[in-house]
Amino acid sequence: MNILIVLVPISLGLGVMWLGWFLWALKSDQFEDLEGDANRILFGDDDAPKP
Amino acid sequence: MTAACPACATMPDDPVAEGGLQISLPTIHCAACMSGVEQALNRVNGVISARVNLGLKRVRIVTAPGVGAADCIAALRAAGYDALELDTAALGVEADATGRTLLVAIGVSGFAMMNVMLLSVSVWSGASDATRDMFHLISAMIALPAIAWAGQPFYHSAWAALRAGRLNMEVPISLALILAACMSLYETINNGDHAYFDAALSLTFFLLIGRYLDHRTRIAARSAARELAALEPSRADRVVGAGIETVPLAQVALGDILSIPAGMRVPVDGIVTRGQSSLDRGFVTGESAPVLADVGDDLVAGEVNLTGALEMRVTAVGEDTTLRRMAALVEVAENARNKYSGLADRAAAVYAPLVHLLAGVALVGWWLYSGDLRLSLNIAIAVLIITCPCALGLAVPAVSTAASGRLFRQGILLKNATALERLAEVDCVVFDKTGTLTDGRASAQAGLSREELSVLKALALASSHPVARGLLAGLPGDVVPAPLDALEEISGNGVRATWNGTPVALGRGAWLGAIGNPILKIGDATCPLATGEQMRLGVVEAVRGLKAAGIDTMLLTGDTSAAAHRIAAKAGIVAVQADMRPEGKVAVLEQLRAQGKKVLMVGDGLNDTPALASAFVSMAPASAMDVARVVSDMVLLNPDIAVLPDAIHLARRAKKRIVENFVTAALYNVVAVPLALAGFCTPLMAALAMSTSSISVLANALRVRA
Numbered sequence: 001m002n003i004l005i006v007l008v009p010i011s012l013g014l015g016v017m018w019l020g021w022f023l024w025a026l027k028s029d030q031f032e033d034l035e036g037d038a039n040r041i042l043f044g045d046d047d048a049p050k051p
Numbered sequence: 052m053t054a055a056c057p058a059c060a061t062m063p064d065d066p067v068a069e070g071g072l073q074i075s076l077p078t079i080h081c082a083a084c085m086s087g088v089e090q091a092l093n094r095v096n097g098v099i100s101a102r103v104n105l106g107l108k109r110v111r112i113v114t115a116p117g118v119g120a121a122d123c124i125a126a127l128r129a130a131g132y133d134a135l136e137l138d139t140a141a142l143g144v145e146a147d148a149t150g151r152t153l154l155v156a157i158g159v160s161g162f163a164m165m166n167v168m169l170l171s172v173s174v175w176s177g178a179s180d181a182t183r184d185m186f187h188l189i190s191a192m193i194a195l196p197a198i199a200w201a202g203q204p205f206y207h208s209a210w211a212a213l214r215a216g217r218l219n220m221e222v223p224i225s226l227a228l229i230l231a232a233c234m235s236l237y238e239t240i241n242n243g244d245h246a247y248f249d250a251a252l253s254l255t256f257f258l259l260i261g262r263y264l265d266h267r268t269r270i271a272a273r274s275a276a277r278e279l280a281a282l283e284p285s286r287a288d289r290v291v292g293a294g295i296e297t298v299p300l301a302q303v304a305l306g307d308i309l310s311i312p313a314g315m316r317v318p319v320d321g322i323v324t325r326g327q328s329s330l331d332r333g334f335v336t337g338e339s340a341p342v343l344a345d346v347g348d349d350l351v352a353g354e355v356n357l358t359g360a361l362e363m364r365v366t367a368v369g370e371d372t373t374l375r376r377m378a379a380l381v382e383v384a385e386n387a388r389n390k391y392s393g394l395a396d397r398a399a400a401v402y403a404p405l406v407h408l409l410a411g412v413a414l415v416g417w418w419l420y421s422g423d424l425r426l427s428l429n430i431a432i433a434v435l436i437i438t439c440p441c442a443l444g445l446a447v448p449a450v451s452t453a454a455s456g457r458l459f460r461q462g463i464l465l466k467n468a469t470a471l472e473r474l475a476e477v478d479c480v481v482f483d484k485t486g487t488l489t490d491g492r493a494s495a496q497a498g499l500s501r502e503e504l505s506v507l508k509a510l511a512l513a514s515s516h517p518v519a520r521g522l523l524a525g526l527p528g529d530v531v532p533a534p535l536d537a538l539e540e541i542s543g544n545g546v547r548a549t550w551n552g553t554p555v556a557l558g559r560g561a562w563l564g565a566i567g568n569p570i571l572k573i574g575d576a577t578c579p580l581a582t583g584e585q586m587r588l589g590v591v592e593a594v595r596g597l598k599a600a601g602i603d604t605m606l607l608t609g610d611t612s613a614a615a616h617r618i619a620a621k622a623g624i625v626a627v628q629a630d631m632r633p634e635g636k637v638a639v640l641e642q643l644r645a646q647g648k649k650v651l652m653v654g655d656g657l658n659d660t661p662a663l664a665s666a667f668v669s670m671a672p673a674s675a676m677d678v679a680r681v682v683s684d685m686v687l688l689n690p691d692i693a694v695l696p697d698a699i700h701l702a703r704r705a706k707k708r709i710v711e712n713f714v715t716a717a718l719y720n721v722v723a724v725p726l727a728l729a730g731f732c733t734p735l736m737a738a739l740a741m742s743t744s745s746i747s748v749l750a751n752a753l754r755v756r757a
Contacts, residue, residue: 004182008189012166019162026154036105042082 072112072120073137074127077688079108080460084132091130095122109137147270153263156201160259163197164252168738171249175735187239187246194248195232201255202228204262220399220444223406224258227251227435234432245429250436250737257745258444265448268455269468287318290362303368311361317354321363323347328359333485335657336609353657353676358559393469394709395447406438413728426730433732437723442744446712449752454705457756462689463670463698470684472709473668474702476649480597480695481640481662483654484608484618487672490587490690499571499578505533507571507580510546510557513538519546519557522569525585545569586621587672589693594623596696603648607636609658636662651699653687655679670695705755712748719744 025031076088085103088110092101097118103110112123120136127134170186178186205228209221228251235246288295290308300318303309308324311317317330329341335353344350350363413434417427455465465471482488499507509532511523535548535555545558556563556572563570565577572578594604605626608615615629628639640662643650652659652666655675663669664682671683672692680686687694723740726732 004185008170011169012189012193015162015166019158022158022162023155026151026158031154033104033106036085036103039082039085039105043086 072114072123074110074112074120074123075135075137076103076108076110076127076132077135078133079103079105087130088127088132091126091132092123095126098123150263150266150270153204153259153266156204157256157259157263159197160201160252160256163193163201164249164256167194167249167252171246171734171738174246175733183244184239184242187235187248190246190248191236191239194252195236198228198232198251198255201259205255205258218400218403218407220395220403223403223435224254224439224444226407227432227439228255230432231436234428238429245734247432247436247734247737250734250741253738253741254436254439254441257441257741261444261448264445264452268448268452268465288312303365305365305368307365309363309365311350311356311363313356313358313360315356317350317352317356317363319352319365320367321350321365323350323361324364325362326359328361329357331355331357333656351657393447393472394706394713398443398446398713402443406435409438409724409728410435417730430727430730430732433730433737434724434727436737437727437732437740438720439741441741442712442716442719442748445745445748445752446716447709449749450705450708450712450755453752453755454701457701458698461694461697462687462691463694464686464688465684466686467684470668471702471705473649473684474651474699475706477602477651477668477699477702479603479605479643479648480651480653481605481607481643481666482622482624483652483656483659483662484606484610484615486655486674487653487659488587488590488606488618488622488692489585490674501530502533503571503573503578504530506535506550506555506573507557508532509535509550510548510555510571513540513546513548522557522580586618587690587692589691590622592693593695596693597699598623600696600699602696602699605639607631607639607662609633609656633658633661637665640665653692653695701755708751708755712751715747715751716744 030037076084079085079088085105088103089101092098092110092112095118097115099113099115101110101112101123114123124134124136167190170190174183174186202225205221205224208219209225212219212222231247231251235248235251238244238246287298287300287303288310289298289303290310295310303319309318309321313328323344323346325346327346328344330344330350332342332351332354335351341357344356344361349366350361410431414427414431417430418424421427451468451471454471458465458471504526508523508526508530511519511526512532513519513535533550535550538546538548540546541558541562544562545556547554547556547558549555550573553574554572555574556570558569560566560570560579563572563577565572565579569580570577571580597604603626604624605628606615606619606622606624607628609631610629612627612629615627619625619627628635631639636659640650640652644667649667652663652669653671654660654663654669655672657676657678659671660676660678660682663671663679668685669683670685670687671679672687672690673680675683675686719740723732723736726736
């Protein structure tokens with residue numbers, strides 16, 4: 001069962017990473033207009049992300 | 052509030068909110084509209100960036116200094132989108148600190164739940180002894196801080212309720228969270244078999260989702276309501292010496308002289324000191340015919356000055372205006388209405404004591420039976436966790452989010468949390484006439500040639516006068532405006548120009564030397580125009596739909612009997628009462644209530660305000676006066692009123708879904724509670740019952756969208 005010493009920290013680390021990304025996305029206003037974002041994928045032209 | 056302060060600190064850093072323009076786009080609805088708007092704006096000189104928010108039907112524009120909204124609006128109109136500038140000051144700052152905090156709490160509890168669940172699954176599938184204890188210990192390290200932090204919204208609300216001596220849904224939730232965490236910690240330290248960390252965390256996670264949905268519905272309604280207020284900048288033109296300065300309404304003092312140009316709404320009560328004009332009092336009294344005003348006549352806030360420029364002396368401001376007289380009536384009525392408690396509150400009132408009773412019975416019963424306090428506490432906590440209103444907390448917000456989103460797309464904005472439930476119970480609809488069943492459009496013009504119509508359109512386009520706008524709206528859409536030269540607006544009289552060398556004019560009969568009002572003059576030929584009231588879009592369909600749904604309709608108006616009956620006949624409404632004063636309308640609603648009717652009042656004017664407030668549920672069109680919109684439960688943003696029967700139908704369906712959700716949640720409890728009481732419940736069963744009931748409730752709520 002020694003493998004747990006490696007696996008448990010890895011799984012926790014992945015979780016923390018996910019949480020960090022979520023907080024970053026939240027901070028940079030990515031959840032402001034969900035309905036609009038769902039429609040933006042239908043734009044035909046070249047659409048570059050915000051600089 | 053400490054939660055609001057971090058947001059205050061970050062506000063000035065937001066460059067978009069500082070220098071940006073906000074434009075409302077009431078007609079956009081799809082991806083093509085979004086990219087159309089953004090491309091149109093990006094072609095305007097000086098626009099740095101433009102981003103559409105489809106959820107709010109709004110575009111945010113960052114411009115170079117000196118570029119105003121006028122260019123952007125012109126570009127949008129040219130591209131075929133209706134656009135209205137929003138007053139950024141009245142709109143306020145958009146930061147939603149509570150929503151952010153809730154989302155972060157959802158994220159934290161979600162992270163903790165997933166990791167703890169991973170460890171718990173290993174325990175359930177057979178990890179034992181030291182491995183199990185280690186997993187429990189790691190779970191505790193993740194779960195305890197997460198529960199303590201993410202559960203705060205519940206602890207605050209439960210504490211507030213307990214201090215006031217009440218029980219709400221948050222009390223059993225907080226109790227379950229705290230007890231489960233403490234007991235599981237104790238079990239972990241003493242090498243026990245069961246720990247409920249995962250259950251406590253999934254409880255937090257699901258309930259926070261319910262909380263957030265609830266909050267989002269509210270904030271959407273509030274920001275849209277603020278948007279309506281921002282559409283009508285509250286300023287007045289004050290006469291100072293020889294000039295005129297524009298000041299915020301709040302700075303107008305008693306005795307000030309205000310200038311009221313033609314076409315403007317009277318901002319406060321006063322007396323005419325100079326000028327002559329006619330007034331549209333539709334918003335104040337419901338009358339459709341204009342009234343003459345001369346020096347010495349009273350003006351009431353809300354009247355629209357139609358023809359000549361006026362100057363008035365202010366005789367009442369703020370609290371003393373006519374608005375206030377209505378407000379007294381409104382307050383009485385609103386107090387009566389606030390007693391309506393929503394389904395969620397009623398469920399909580401029954402449920403919370405029951406949960407505590409069951410857990411208490413389990414604790415005392417098992418203690419007496421076995422004499423083992425640790426076992427009895429474990430069973431009592433299992434009962435608390437199983438009964439915890441996880442699905443119940445989602446039952447109402449999930450359905451109302453889905454339903455209010457759909458109503459918003461149809462152009463109906465819910466302002467009040469229980470409006471949807473009350474709308475579902477409506478069995479009688481009372482309409483106001485002026486501004487509600489009718490709109491400003493003039494009737495179609497008869498006997499004019501195609502050429503004359505195109506001259507009329509060009510002249511009407513040049514004037515901002517309400518009569519001209521009414522004429523314009525009444526013209527067929529395919530008329531092309533004629534090319535005019537030397538266009539000139541004569542204030543108080545009308546518009547004149549030359550058309551291929553012929554003098555043409557549109558204006559008052561007396562000014563153009565003809566009888567009738569208004570007159571179109573081409574060369575020497577004059578021709579009187581029709582200005583009668585025209586029905587709002589969809590009235591006939593709405594009344595027909597309501598009748599088909601078994602809902603009574605009625606017309607209450609302050610206008611004359613003849614005008615009322617003419618419109619009622621066109622709309623298909625049989626019950627009509629005309630010449631009503633505001634108190635009279637309230638009295639009629641009281642009578643209907645006494646007969647056991649649940650009335651939906653639809654009205655727009657100052658004279659409707661007390662009736663709107665006293666009705667079971669109320670709706671105002673977006674064109675209504677501020678006060679009318681403020682007291683209403685719903686605002687009709689769509690100019691087409693034909694959506695009304697659909698809205699009631701949707702509300703009824705939503706209410707059915709809510710009841711179904713309560714039944715589903717109760718069913719899970721009926722199965723699981725006896726097991727928990729008997730001491731057979733394991734953490735695995737608690738987790739299964741909780742997630743399946745929450746998911747089935749959410750899935751059922753989504754059916755409203757279809």
